[in-house]
Amino acid sequence: MPKRKLTIFYDGACPSCVDDRDWFEHRVRQSENIDWFDITGREDELRALGIDPYLAVRELHVMNAKGEILKEMDAYILLCRQLWYLRPLAWFMGLPFVKIRLSRWYRKTVDQRLAAQGRIESDK
Numbered sequence: 595m596p597k598r599k600l601t602i603f604y605d606g607a608c609p610s611c612v613d614d615r616d617w618f619e620h621r622v623r624q625s626e627n628i629d630w631f632d633i634t635g636r637e638d639e640l641r642a643l644g645i646d647p648y649l650a651v652r653e654l655h656v657m658n659a660k661g662e663i664l665k666e667m668d669a670y671i672l673l674c675r676q677l678w679y680l681r682p683l684a685w686f687m688g689l690p691f692v693k694i695r696l697s698r699w700y701r702k703t704v705d706q707r708l709a710a711q712g713r714i715e716s717d718k
Contacts, residue, residue: 599629601657602673603640603650606632610707622676651713652704666700667693 602618605611615630622628633640637647645655645663656669664672667687674684686692708714 599627600659600672600676601629601631602669603631603633603645603655603657605651606634607713608707608711618673651708652701667697 602615604615619628619630633647633650640647640650643657643663649655649665653666654669654673655663655665656672657663658672671684671687674680674687687696705714
């Protein structure tokens with residue numbers, strides 16, 4: 595039975611997201627085991643997978659080999675585990691007190707970026 599791939603959902607309308615994809619894609623060993631899914635304009639497909647399109651823009655989503663959807667910090671932790679030299683970082687990110695703070699920082703920076711791009715309303 596062939597190994598199931600990871601599916602990484604990324605925002606192709608976001609230049610920094612595309613840069614992140616390129617960075618990761620060039621470093622992961624078995625890139626053939628990763629499918630990249632550009633969420634731009636694919637709201638119906640996202641909903642069919644159980645992903646809220648609004649949240650897909652605001653949070654990284656990854657489908658693991660079991661077909662489970664992980665999002666935000668859990669998705670980043672899974673990605674970090676794909677690169678041997680980032681596994682210690684994945685462990686650190688998974689510590690509860692670190693994960694909570696990273697999550698707050700992540701949400702704040704993503705919301706600021708999306709507001710600056712005019713893609714969401716600013717809280718200010």
